[in-house]
Amino acid sequence: MKPAHPRLIPIINIARCTGCGWCVSSCHLHLLSLEVEHGRKTSVLHDADTCTGCRKCAAKCPFGVITMGERDAELTVMPPESR
Numbered sequence: 001m002k003p004a005h006p007r008l009i010p011i012i013n014i015a016r017c018t019g020c021g022w023c024v025s026s027c028h029l030h031l032l033s034l035e036v037e038h039g040r041k042t043s044v045l046h047d048a049d050t051c052t053g054c055r056k057c058a059a060k061c062p063f064g065v066i067t068m069g070e071r072d073a074e075l076t077v078m079p080p081e082s083r
């Protein structure tokens with residue numbers, strides 16, 4: 001059964017992520033890192049179970065790339081298929 005108040009985790013829109021790294025340094029638990037996905041440097045959440053849902057990473061992103069969502073959601077938003 002789903003909890004009444006599911007903990008939220010960051011959902012990273014990698015199609016818009018610039019790879020600047022601000023969110024990585026904002027996480028006190030070091031759960032985010034920069035990786036190359038689909039040929040682009042992007043932020044990746046490594047341990048959704050440990051994430052406290054504190055929103056620091058979302059607040060720190062200067063480009064509004066991170067939204068908070070339920071942990072069952074897709075962890076990243078993929079870029080459109082290459083043309």
Ligand code: SF4
Pocket residue numbers: 009010026027028029030031032045050051052053054055056057058
């Ligand atoms: S919500 Fe908080 S604990 Fe989770 S990845 Fe972002 S900064 Fe880290």
Ligand code: SF4
Pocket residue numbers: 012016017018019020021022023024042043060061062063064065066
């Ligand atoms: S702060 Fe935003 S744009 Fe920068 S790496 Fe993190 S998600 Fe990407």
